[in-house]
Amino acid sequence: xxxxxxxxxxxxxxxxxxxxxxxxxxxxxxxxxxxxxxxxxxxxxxxxxxxxxxxxxxxxxxxxxxxxxxxxxxxxxxxxxxxxxxxxxxxxxxxxxxxxxxxxxxxxxxxxxxxxxxxxxxxxxxxxxxxxxxxxxxxxxxxxxxxxxxxxxxxxxxxxxxxxxxxxxxxxxxxxxxxxxxxxxxxxxxxxxxxxxxxxxxxxxxxxxxxxxxxxxxxxxxxxxxxxxxxxxxxxxxxxxxxxxxxxxxxxxxxxxxxxxxxxxxxxxxxxxxxxxxxxxxxxxxxxxxxxxxxxxxxxxxxxxxxxxxxxxxxxxxxxxxxxxxxxxxxxxxxxxxxxxxxxxxxxxxxxxxxxxxxxxxxxxxxxxxxxxxxxxxxxxxxxxxxxxxxxxxxxxxxxxxxxxxxxxxxxxxxxxxxxxxxxxxxxxxxxxxxxxxxxxxxxxxxxxxxx
Numbered sequence: 236x237x238x239x240x241x242x243x244x245x246x247x248x249x250x251x252x253x254x255x256x257x258x259x260x261x262x263x264x265x266x267x268x269x270x271x272x273x274x275x276x277x278x279x280x281x282x283x284x285x286x287x288x289x290x291x292x293x294x295x296x297x298x299x300x301x302x303x304x305x306x307x308x309x310x311x312x313x314x315x316x317x318x319x320x321x322x323x324x325x326x327x328x329x330x331x332x333x334x335x336x337x338x339x340x341x342x343x344x345x346x347x348x349x350x351x352x353x354x355x356x357x358x359x360x361x362x363x364x365x366x367x368x369x370x371x372x373x374x375x376x377x378x379x380x381x382x383x384x385x386x387x388x389x390x391x392x393x394x395x396x397x398x399x400x401x402x403x404x405x406x407x408x409x410x411x412x413x414x415x416x417x418x419x420x421x422x423x424x425x426x427x428x429x430x431x432x433x434x435x436x437x438x439x440x441x442x443x444x445x446x447x448x449x450x451x452x453x454x455x456x457x458x459x460x461x462x463x464x465x466x467x468x469x470x471x472x473x474x475x476x477x478x479x480x481x482x483x484x485x486x487x488x489x490x491x492x493x494x495x496x497x498x499x500x501x502x503x504x505x506x507x508x509x510x511x512x513x514x515x516x517x518x519x520x521x522x523x524x525x526x527x528x529x530x531x532x533x534x535x536x537x538x539x540x541x542x543x544x545x546x547x548x549x550x551x552x553x554x555x556x557x558x559x560x561x562x563x564x565x566x567x568x569x570x571x572x573x574x575x576x577x578x579x580x581x582x583x584x585x586x587x588x589x590x591x592x593x594x595x596x597x598x599x600x601x602x603x604x605x606x607x608x609x610x611x612x613x614x615x616x617x618x619x620x621x622x623x624x625x626x627x628x629x630x631x632x633x634x635x636x637x638x639x640x641x642x643x644x645x646x647x648x649x650x651x652x653x654x655x656x657x658x659x660x661x662x663x664x665x666x667x668x669x670x671x672x673x674x675x676x677x678x679x680x681x682x683x684x685x686x687x
Contacts, residue, residue, distance in 0.1 A: 240284050240294035242371055242655065245303060248280060249310050249359040256314045257330045273315055280307050295656040295679055305376035306359055309383060313356045320396035333400060334358075340404055346507045349424050349484075352497040354379050356403050363497025369658035370499055382406045424495060428484065434459040436479035442487045450518060457518040458483060461527050468555050470614045473535040479509075481530045486514040502526055504552070506533025506542070524556035541616040546584040546601045550615050553602025560606040567603020568629035569639040570596040578643075580623050595642045600626075656680070 263269040280303050288296045321329050334357055341355035352375040353361035362375045386402040428440035434455040486492040492514040493499040503512040504526035511526045529552050541547045557563040574580055582604050583597045605615035660676040
């Protein structure tokens with residue numbers, strides 16, 4: 236179970252509670268017992284987080300209480316409201332039907348929109364690239380709050396479950412189509428850029444960066460060079476489903492990118508949509524071929540597990556974007572050979588990708604596995620199991636081993652939610668260096684350092 240004062244904890248219990256809610260509420264035989272259940276459910280995460288904070292005295296408890304109100308309490312309210320709007324018979328079956336339909340609509344919106352925020356009235360919110368981007372914004376949570384409030388006003392007139400849920404989806408769609416938001420439309424996004432440059436299958440949208448006039452042709456030539464190089468390395472099984480068609484958006488800075496797609500520090504290859512979203516990079520950046528590899532993967536023949544498991548998704552991009560496959564293997568071997576004694580050497584598949592090792596180590600190990608597969612002319616998801624002990628036989632430079640040891644000093648992001656608090660508080664100080672913000676940063680992060 237994650238730390239109680241963390242986004243991971245809140246999201247996990249929201250998912251679990253939503254899944255079992257009808258089974259619990261159906262046991263309440265009276266209105267009084269239902270209201271008691273509502274009160275207990277509403278207060279549960281505050282109680283658990285508060286007790287945890289009293290014992291460990293770590294984390295920005297004020298922020299997490301606000302996050303709980305916007306995430307947990309609104310979901311609990313919507314669940315109770317939907318339950319009371321439904322009629323018998325087969326009330327539980329109807330309830331689960333709406334939950335499944337809501338999840339499908341929310342996931343569809345995530346794919347259809349350039350934004351990376353998942354917003355659902357019941358299942359909760361994923362406010363962007365949360366696995367790698369430590370700063371959590373409350374903007375998607377406030378958006379959900381306002382949308383549900385508007386839907387509630389409509390419900391006053393028509394007291395039907397389908398009216399409430401459909402008014403939520405329609406309101407989100409209207410906001411997304413006509414305004415910049417976490418459910419923005421591609422049309423609205425394109426209006427922020429000038430006419431695109433075209434280089435082979437790439438449309439390149441560049442915002443008004445300082446050196447746009449000088450760098451536009453360089454961006455085009457570098458991206459096209461990377462595309463041709465990556466395409467030549469594809470294993471035989473990966474064929475284009477149709478003609479490749481990619482869009483590359485280059486933002487003026489991290490904050491502008493975050494306002495639109497909910498990714499700040501992370502560069503994004505949005506493979507379901509064939510889009511790349513970049514900021515603070517130069518045309519010579521080594522990140523470009525990695526993100527472009529995601530787009531090629533997204534429009535090539537590959538099984539669903541290659542997209543769902545970050546071990547395959549990221550490993551393929553790391554390996555194929557490497558200048559030499561041997562380099563990816565050596566990088567993986569550096570982490571394997573400097574693994575702390577309390578860690579077991581495994582290929583970090585599934586959730587282990589985020590939980591077992593720091594991000595850099597997981598990426599490198601996944602890249603090493605994929606490189607072995609590509610050496611055999613296979614995609615990584617096509618290769619049979621490979622013993623990770625093979626990495627211990629690879630010769631690695633002392634410099635790479637030293638860097639790997641330094642990275643292992645940092646815990647994985649999902650094991651270190653305090654990193655999110657410190658990253659956010661530091662960002663707040665950068666935006667507003669007031670004494671209050673500085674004091675809060677020093678109090679929470681110094682205490683976190685001492686506790687570690």
